[in-house]
Amino acid sequence: MIPETSQSNAFGARAIALVIDDAPETLGVISEALEANGMTVLVARSGPEGIALTHRVQPDVILLDAQMPGMDGFETCRALKANPASADAPVIFMTGLTDAEYILKGLQSGGVDYITKPVVLDELVARIITHVLNARAISSARHALDETGQSLLAFGKNGGFVWGTPKALDLVETTEATKALLSAAPPRALGDWLKGLGQTALSRSTPLMIGQLVLKYVGTTKDQTLIEIHEMRESSPIMPLIQAHGLTEREAEVLLWLSQGKTNKDIAEILSLSARTVNKHLEQVFYKMGVDNRTSAAVMADRLLHRV
Numbered sequence: 001m002i003p004e005t006s007q008s009n010a011f012g013a014r015a016i017a018l019v020i021d022d023a024p025e026t027l028g029v030i031s032e033a034l035e036a037n038g039m040t041v042l043v044a045r046s047g048p049e050g051i052a053l054t055h056r057v058q059p060d061v062i063l064l065d066a067q068m069p070g071m072d073g074f075e076t077c078r079a080l081k082a083n084p085a086s087a088d089a090p091v092i093f094m095t096g097l098t099d100a101e102y103i104l105k106g107l108q109s110g111g112v113d114y115i116t117k118p119v120v121l122d123e124l125v126a127r128i129i130t131h132v133l134n135a136r137a138i139s140s141a142r143h144a145l146d147e148t149g150q151s152l153l154a155f156g157k158n159g160g161f162v163w164g165t166p167k168a169l170d171l172v173e174t175t176e177a178t179k180a181l182l183s184a185a186p187p188r189a190l191g192d193w194l195k196g197l198g199q200t201a202l203s204r205s206t207p208l209m210i211g212q213l214v215l216k217y218v219g220t221t222k223d224q225t226l227i228e229i230h231e232m233r234e235s236s237p238i239m240p241l242i243q244a245h246g247l248t249e250r251e252a253e254v255l256l257w258l259s260q261g262k263t264n265k266d267i268a269e270i271l272s273l274s275a276r277t278v279n280k281h282l283e284q285v286f287y288k289m290g291v292d293n294r295t296s297a298a299v300m301a302d303r304l305l306h307r308v
Contacts, residue, residue: 095116
């Protein structure tokens with residue numbers, strides 16, 4: 001029996017589902033169920049046919065058979081995620097393959113969920129509702145970030161690039177070295193840095209520099225790590241301090257003024273900080289530099305700055 005619910009209300013707007021499966025009977029049953037629940041359904045009998053459809057219509061969700069002749073579901077999913085027209089659409093795999101290795105393979109290729117055949121229709125509809133609404137919420141959040149000019153990149157669990165705001169993409173695409181950040185296989189420096197972010201509280205405050213870009217940890221969602229990026233001019237006086245000791249910009253600024261003989265009170269006034277905040281920054285500076293007092297930190301910074 002085909003489940004019928006008020007999906008137009010659940011989705012808030014009529015959703016478009018793309019079903020890719022080489023079995024006509026599966027296409028028929030699933031299409032009927034989804035249409036009965038208020039969705040517009042597009043069907044394709046192969047991976048290439050489904051990919052071609054996404055160039056004409058942008059789906060809200062994609063149901064994908066893992067086992068198909070020629071281009072299988074995993075390869076199709078990777079191609080769909082590489083296509084801007086379908087990259088944001090959640091992909092739900094449908095297959096009789098239940099081994100953990102195939103489930104993992106589906107998730108690694110870009111899928112968000114996995115349903116075994118024969119498909120339980122009411123379960124499928126419920127999962128579609130969840131994934132479509134989540135995808136729309138994420139899309140709205142990204143649009144808001146774009147409108148406010150935020151410079152953010154998002155990376156998946158494997159370290160691969162997922163999405164970025166226009167401002168961030170403009171910065172990244174300036175050089176070949178930084179363009180590598182947009183790869184599905186991240187540069188080693190980025191991959192190691194992302195893996196280490198959750199290991200200690202200190203790791204989350206330590207920026208990464210790639211070329212002239214400074215990457216700073218913002219936060220982590222269920223599936224993505226958000227990174228803020230901005231450009232640092234090579235002529236900046238704090239650049240050597242950031243590169244040598246892994247300091248944040250603010251920590252480097254505090255250290256710079258410390259090396260010039262300023263007291264904590266002076267630094268607080270110059271940088272519009274409280275004295276307590278200056279003390280907290282200095283604690284992190286001493287830890288990262290491996291020293292235990294302001295004199296040692298000032299001497300090391302002075303030598304570094306005058307050597308460059």
